[in-house]
Amino acid sequence: MKKPFLPQIGDIAYLMQKAVIIREILETFQIVRVCFLNDDTDFYIDIISLKKQPDYRISSLSINLFTGGQRI
Amino acid sequence: MSRVLELLNGDMNGDAWEDLCVRCYRLRYQEQHYVAIPAIHKGDAGIEGYTKTGIVHQCYYPERYYSDEELYRHLRTKMTADIKKLLDNATRMKSLGVPSIHEWHFNIPEYRDSRILTHARAKQEEVLSAKANKPIACSHIADDFQIVIKIADDFAPEIGCIIRNNYSATRLNLAVQHISPIRWSDCESEKVNNIRRKVKAVMNIEDDSDPGLNKIIGIYVDFYISGVENMAKLRISFPEIYADLYRLEQSYKNEVTIKTTMNTDQRLNNEVFTGILTEFGEKLEKDFSNTFDQASIGELKQSLVAGWLADCSMEFRRKLT
Numbered sequence: 001m002k003k004p005f006l007p008q009i010g011d012i013a014y015l016m017q018k019a020v021i022i023r024e025i026l027e028t029f030q031i032v033r034v035c036f037l038n039d040d041t042d043f044y045i046d047i048i049s050l051k052k053q054p055d056y057r058i059s060s061l062s063i064n065l066f067t068g069g070q071r072i
Numbered sequence: 073m074s075r076v077l078e079l080l081n082g083d084m085n086g087d088a089w090e091d092l093c094v095r096c097y098r099l100r101y102q103e104q105h106y107v108a109i110p111a112i113h114k115g116d117a118g119i120e121g122y123t124k125t126g127i128v129h130q131c132y133y134p135e136r137y138y139s140d141e142e143l144y145r146h147l148r149t150k151m152t153a154d155i156k157k158l159l160d161n162a163t164r165m166k167s168l169g170v171p172s173i174h175e176w177h178f179n180i181p182e183y184r185d186s187r188i189l190t191h192a193r194a195k196q197e198e199v200l201s202a203k204a205n206k207p208i209a210c211s212h213i214a215d216d217f218q219i220v221i222k223i224a225d226d227f228a229p230e231i232g233c234i235i236r237n238n239y240s241a242t243r244l245n246l247a248v249q250h251i252s253p254i255r256w257s258d259c260e261s262e263k264v265n266n267i268r269r270k271v272k273a274v275m276n277i278e279d280d281s282d283p284g285l286n287k288i289i290g291i292y293v294d295f296y297i298s299g300v301e302n303m304a305k306l307r308i309s310f311p312e313i314y315a316d317l318y319r320l321e322q323s324y325k326n327e328v329t330i331k332t333t334m335n336t337d338q339r340l341n342n343e344v345f346t347g348i349l350t351e352f353g354e355k356l357e358k359d360f361s362n363t364f365d366q367a368s369i370g371e372l373k374q375s376l377v378a379g380w381l382a383d384c385s386m387e388f389r390r391k392l393t
Contacts, residue, residue, distance in 0.1 A: 016245070016367050017083045028274065028342055030349045031291060031374065044250040044291050046370030048353050060082035060245035060365040061092075061231070063302065065181050065224040066309035 005052055007032070013050040016060065020050070082245035082365070084181070089133035092242050093179045094120055096230040097129060109168055117164040118157030119176075126174035126214055129222070130154045133181060144185035151178055151188070155195045155219070159202055162212045174214040181224045192219040225309070232310040238362040244310070247367035248298040254290035258297050263382035267292050270381045273338065273388035274345045292378045299375025313363055320359055321376050324352055328386055338389035345388070349377060 007013045011022045015034065023042055024033035030047045094108045097120075104123035119128040132150045134143060158165075158176060165173075176199075178192070196219040203210040203217065224231065234240055256264065268289050272278065277285045306314040328348055335344045353373045360369060380386045 016247070016365055026288065026291075028346055029288060029291075030346070030353070041249075041251060044294075045247070045367065046353070046374045048357065048373065049247065049367040049370030051366060055366070058241055058243055058365055059084045059088035060243040060368070061084055061181070061224060062082040063244055063246040063305050063309070066228050066305065067225055 005050060006047075007050060012037075013052065014054040015045065015049055017054040017056060019054075082243075084133055084242075086131070086133045086135075088240075088242060089179075089181070090120055090131045091240060092231065092234065093129065093131045093227075095234050095240055096227040097121055097123075099230045099233065100227070101125075101127065107169065117161040117168065117170075118154050119165075119170070120179075122168075122170045122173075124171060126171050127177060128158075128170060128173050128175070129177035129179055131179040140184040143183070144187055147178075147180060147183060147188045148191050151191060151195060151219075154178075155199060159199065159210065159213075162209060165212045170212065172214040173212055174216055175218050175220050177220050177222045179222050183221065183223065188221065192221055195219055228309045232313060235310075235363055236313055236316070243365040243368070244313070244363060245365050245368050246302045246305070247365070247371045248294075248302075250291065250294045250298070254294045256290070256293060259293050259382075263296060264289070264293055266384055267296065267378070267381045270386055270388055274341045276338070276341065292374075292381055295371075295374045296378035296382045298371070299379050302371070302375065316363075317360065317372070320355060321379075324355060325380060328352075328380055332386045332388055336389060341388040345386075348386075349373065352377065 005013070007022045007025075009022050009025060012019050013022060013034070014020070015036075019037045020034035021037065022032055022034055025047075026032070031044050032047050032050065033042050033044050034050075035042045098106050098108065100106075101123045104125045104127070106121055106123050108121040109117070109119060119130050122128045132147065134146060138146060155176070158173075183189075196217065199210075199213060199217055199219075200215075203213045203215070231242075235242060235244055268280070268285075271288050271292065272280075272285060275285060275288065279285070303314065303317075306317065331344060331348060335341065353369070356369050356373055360372070364372065
């Protein structure tokens with residue numbers, strides 16, 4: 001079984017390829033509050049979304065680009 | 073005040089987009105004998121590939137997130153430069169085996185300003201005019217030449233197939249930036265009450281005014297709402313991926329019902345819930361790490377669990393009063 005990445009408050013981790021600072025950890029719920037570097041907006045994500053290092057091998061497309069033909 | 077669902081933008085670059093587009097064209101135009109043109113020796117003459125029926129395509133992916141105006145300007149600049157390359161490279165095109173060009177496709181993830189359509193029409197007329205004035209120099213251009221803008225949504229079936237079958241390193245991203253304050257008003261009160269009841273049981277808190285309790289409830293309400301929206305988008309645009317995810321979710325939901333119902337000791341609610349989160353997260357990673365990026369795996373985990381909290385697949389023992 002893969003060992004989970006368990007950051008601490010104040011650590012820098014990576015959400016996709018972007019660095020975030022850990023602000024709060026809600027351990028029971030496996031949710032963390034983070035913010036991007038140079039950005040004051042805090043937001044919540046699941047802890048498995050984070051990695052120790054960015055993974056530049058993987059690229060991703062936002063599902064927001066796909067409207068199923070329902071263009072406005 | 074309602075908040076817009078803020079999706080974290082995916083991580084894509086020009087090379088990965090080009091690779092994805094070439095794969096999409098190979099799938100879609102297999103019968104038209106699609107040929108990809110690597111840009112290694114002497115460049116690719118401004119096109120990524122062509123079909124024997126006279127379709128060529130060029131790709132562009134923005135370097136970063138642009139405003140609507142910025143995006144339009146970048147798209148316009150790129151289209152202008154590439155149409156010039158198209159006109160200037162007749163000899164190179166022919167040497168690559170490109171037939172008479174009927175359609176020039178501009179592959180972009182999206183456009184938000186309709187002026188790019190106007191610009192495309194203007195460039196199309198420019199090409200046809202050049203053809204009329206210099207027929208020999210533009211012999212590689214067909215008389216019915218058109219510029220066609222193709223966006224990611226136009227290739228949803230091919231992209232879904234490529235991602236689902238792990239043909240490339242591209243994943244889907246549906247991660248949401250869950251920012252407080254929470255969108256309580258977007259969620260039915262019955263669902264909120266269900267979430268509240270269960271989170272209280274997990275946290276072993278009875279006081280409804282507890283700020284920690286209400287924070288967690290708000291977070292799960294937000295995950296619930298984003299989960300409903302994301303699953304709807306998946307179902308419409310990527311039905312096979314949606315079906316795979318739905319099957320896993322339904323089968324694990326049954327396990328969740330059993331695990332929570334069989335726990336008779338309310339002191340263990342916390343442990344049972346954490347165990348469910350961990351196990352479900354591992355299942356999602358095992359089955360979908362080639363489909364979704366890591367941030368989206370985390371998003372799916374919490375939003376589907378939020379659905380179980382809201383829809384009564386999970387019930388925890390409470391203290392008897």
